[in-house]
Amino acid sequence: MEEATAKMNPHENAAIVVELVRRLRDGGSWCGATHLQKTAYFLKHLTQVPVDFDFILYKHGPFSFDLRGELSYLLAQGLLERKLNEPPYGPSLRPGPRAHLLAARHGAAADRYKREIEFVSEHLADKGVVELEKLGTALWVTLNTSATTAEERAREMVHRKPHIVYAEALEAAREVDRMRAEWTPA
């Protein structure tokens, strides 16, 4: 699968992130920073939306320090905001008080990738961080290692993330295969 390589305008990048947050929340996602990290990984590396974030396999699966910085900027600009939840739970993200200005000016970028955002949201919005970590790691292993079969990839996942049980890694690898088979680029 071709890797997305074209860089996106920073405002368009921001518009897509905010729209992804909106769709995830609409789909019932808790939408914490970890949820957003994993779903953004699928948006870029499964549906090929050229968002300007590089990912490594780090905390809880694929992680982008670029996206971490982007979230910080969007929070500072009021384009996203944190919704505090009752302890013990962490905060969630939601569109901020100025998000409507971003949508009005750069909504076309989010519209251009509406199909991709909807696909990722529909498949991942109902997943918790544990499941997203497994799926994200499965996709990462699929795209970045020489392992081919689901079994090989599951073993690779367990090697890199020992806390993931083999049976669950195998199911995650198969789920990723189903998603990749179902996604058809326009």
Add this chain to the structure above:
Amino acid sequence: MRDVAERDLFWERGMRRGIYEVRDPIHTFVHFDARERDVINSRAFQRLRHIHQLGMSHFVYPGANHTRFEHALGVMELAARVFERITRDDLLTDQVRDLVPELADQYQREHWLRTLRMAALCHDLGHLPFSHAAETELLPDGWNHERLTVELIHSDELAHIWEDSPPLNPDEIAKLAVGPSQVNDSSPKNVEAVLSEVITGETFGVDRIDYLIRDSYHAGVAYGRFDHYRLIDTLQLLPPAPYHGDRSQEPALGIERGGIHSAEALLLARYFMFKQVYFHHVRRIYDIHLQDFMALWLPEGRCPVDLDGFLALTDNEVTAGLLDAAYSGGDELGEHARRIVCRRHFRRVYEPSREDLEATLDPTGEIYAALRNRFGSEAVRHDRITRASEDISEPLEAPEFPVLFDEQSVSSVGVSDVLAKVPEATVDCIYVHPDLREEAREWLVTKKRDILGGGGDGEDEPT
């Protein structure tokens, strides 16, 4: 360590070599062994004596002349304290022992402590003159100070130190020194991910703890001080806070409940230091002027990335160049130099108000474009912190972290009203040539409403 004899030899050598100490105004004493002393005596590390920790901030805070040399020593001292704390046997949960077994084994733990200390010592080796100020535009594509740091860690000058017994792995040192995102490793090991947080972690990284306290002390700004002794004494590796009953397994650096006030003090100190010192508007424009100067002064407008050329370039050479240019010529280089040396810096004329931010997406961008059209691009500068900016590599908002509360891990913002409300610190303002300040301000008073109502996008990038 292959056998008991080798382990005993390791300890014996350590005892024979002795421990050295140097006084430090922040930590009282910094201790190091002979091998660390070899690193300290290297050309790469000694160069840090001539790199200001706070760039050009001494033009605003005259006492801020401290350097990255003593900061790196301080980070090493703190890194060891944190490591000893979080790897204490009674604080390592079964989950952490399973995921990071290296921390539960005495001899592997000793290896990782040595690696961490060296990483702390080396973490700033690759800084350009005047630290972040000159980096963004002055290095070739693909280069930053982290990459230079990694190159120096792998250089011939330091290689013999790593090869000494017991051997240290420069790849591991580099990963802990600059964080996994800056090293060509897309899948760090659990122990590397955990320990990289000790130095570069966005909440409790000791790099931040040392520079906040040290910068506060030297700048004479009281807001940066907090009880870091108490904070370190409550650090622990914890599972992340849950999301609606769902919790990831990988540990993160958090605190016991008793440390919440020291953590609040840290994050407030961070916010105040950003607003008062790091984002001070005069300091920021000096950074911009320095960048303009160096782009003309350096051969081909680029800092050298060959190690000999890089190590030969410090604040001293740049300062000499500034003084020479400021007083010897009327050319463009002299003009840039005089903005710094003779305090002919650009003056701030606009920051967005709440009303402006409610009216349009990018008011500063629109004002910037309009001022450039009116007064010329050379007379106007826009300073903004964006995700792409190289001069801040941490969140603008107070980071979230786990807190051990009644034997479970909870989110910091859920248990602390203070942490939930610490605002983001950011920068977004416009400067003009000092001779145009009054005219620009008067012009904006009459034109701002038209500019912001015009529907422009302010696409120009800040310079």
